[in-house]
Amino acid sequence: MQLRKTFVVGLISVALLSGCSLFSGEEDVVTMSPLPKVENQFQPTEVWNRSVGNGTGEIYSNLRPAWQDNKVFAADRHGIVKAIDADSGKEIWTASLAEKTSFFRPNRSALLSGGLSVDGGHVYVGSELAKVFALNTEDGTVAWETQVAGEAVSTPVASDGVVLVHTSNGMLQALDQTNGVVKWTVNLDVPPLSLRGESSPTAAFGAAIVGGDNGRVSAVLINQGQLVWQQRISQPSGATEIDRLSDVNTTPVVNNNVVYAMAYNGNLAALDLRSGQIIWKREIGSVNDLIVDGSRLYLVDQDDRIVALDTQGGVTLWRQSELLHRNLTSPVLYNGYIVAGDSEGYLHWINTEDGRFVAQQKVDSSGLLSKPVVASDKLLVQAKNGEVYAFTR
Template sequence: MRTKMIHTALACALLAMTATGCSKTLKAEPKTPAKLVQIQAPMTVLQLQLEQRLDTDGKIPRSLKLNKKMTTDLQVATHGDVFFAASEGGVVSAINATGKLWSIAVKDAITSAVALSLDGKVAVVGTHSGKVVALDANNGNVLWAKSLPTVSYTPALVSSNRVLLSGNNGTLYGLDRATGDVVWQFDTQFSTLGIIGAAKPIAIDRDTAVFGTTDGRIHALNIQTGVPMWTRAVGMAAGGSMTDHLKDVDAMPLVVGSRLYVTSFSGPFVGFDMTTGQKMFAKPIKSLTTPTHLGGMIVVTSTSGDVTAFNAITGDVLWENKELKYRKLTNPVAIGNYIVVGDFEGVIHIFDTSGKIISREKSKGRLTSLQSNQNRLYTQTQAGVVNVWRF
């Protein structure tokens, strides 16, 4: 995750006031969220198994409390039947079906959470002061804590011996997993006008990680050394307003076999063939969320609230649903033969493969992102409530 807010150091013009105290704002055209239409004969797809309110030690800076338009995306991480979650108020917990296994306060507001190593041994979070904290996933003990010159608003990538993360200053960092020391850093063409946050880095093979950045590009770097391997342009600035110039790649790219799918704030949505390095298609859709795939389709939620399914090879539109306009949708997730998305009122919308909404569920507070693992859907709200649903 990330915190979705526009910033510019040059003009100090923001969509909402940040901690720097700038008073000028960009006034977006009011967008009225669509009213939900009652579903006739709704199906039962999700069953609530656990509702857990996360602990907090109250360590949220006053500037973040005052900034109601900042949406911190604190993602749940899973390993087996255990999930790891963090509250904005600074507490990380490991939880299973019987309750909390451990909790620890990191004594600062948490801005990025939770990154978990593939072996399930190390959990990593980032804080408002720029600290990166690595925890023993078995007991919550602090393995190390290191301070960076910037804050990160998106989960890290924890590989076998590196912790990779995107700083909000446009720098990509590779830390030693055992010590937290900075092994390498890579500076991108940082834009002073962009979304606060960046895409979570992902590994596309054992040696290569992909980062999305505010310059509208994706960068592939060697995980061990940080040496750049290739770069692809995705986001394109268009129009005359300040927001029209935003081209951030703010969502984690999606890898399906040898294909890479990337969204950007300004558009387009792009599919790449990684075997040739060529674009398969580019579609004019604006998005701040990671796509999902189901069968031969890729599903994207747009910034305006449209949910669209594309052919995974050609990019042709298979279906489009416009019933959730301006409801601030989360990333879509595939569960079984269905697609689910969440919204700002905590509603989970369930689509069938034709794009029809066939069911809904409700959680407490604005949903920030969805994750699924095996036959479980994990939802976390801005209010610090995690629900586990069985499908």
């Protein structure tokens, strides 16, 4: 069954956001939980906000800011990229990656889609037009742009002199960090039907660890493009095509020589970094990135429960279930709290010890989709309409 990824995630998004059923029968209806009432223990402070183009609208996108040397870099889908002073929120420079057309026609959208990343003197961003751009951090000029094997909807990752890009057709490519030349390509394979979005690779000990739409996690040598190991953590099962989705869209986390990865409709697994062998596995799925902090693992599951587990065996320590189907962002750890946004534009602050709410705030009525970003003492949040906010605790 060949369906476009955009269509699949559109079906799922409609069900989650509107409460409509994907199939017939009352049991399939999904309803967003009402906003929980929270007595704030503190009031997060908004330091500044800055508009960056028109944002992403209702299009599924991983666009989110990046941060380095007291500069915040953010972009909108059309192709506007801005550098912002992290302390004041003042604009440092603006660049446009939209393709210039004739005088009488508007510029063609760059369709930026992957989250921004920054390393050394370059900001990297990918697009649905199968391009990866490197911009100079000082002035926003384009250092290079490269045509890659498919839509670049994941976040580019710079490591070991290359920029790693995972494309929507299952290709992992390494681009030379100085000029963008493709150094190698590895085919990770994709099933006929999969979710919109791809796992961003994690670089560890000279290897790129990345999830695939086929339910596998792979380790590839960065210098050679050689596949070291591949481990399936999720097996397609269920009565419907959507039930059988087993994409590993989350970014793997490496901690103490253990790889933690999670599949949609599948499993959370801990793998040995050297061999890829499964150490333990739990039946819990998501497309949201997870957090590993010491002996604890925090995640948002596919029903928007926030869960804390022990890293040694995956034992559940606590579960927060009052945000079901609010379409949460991936969580981050900031100032000792778990923070996640939702599709109605709220930020939720949660105690790491017991999962209780400690604060809640309305940020932007357009809603939040992308993962918040920790920038030193600030928390950066980009709303769907392109507004970027900086908060402090």
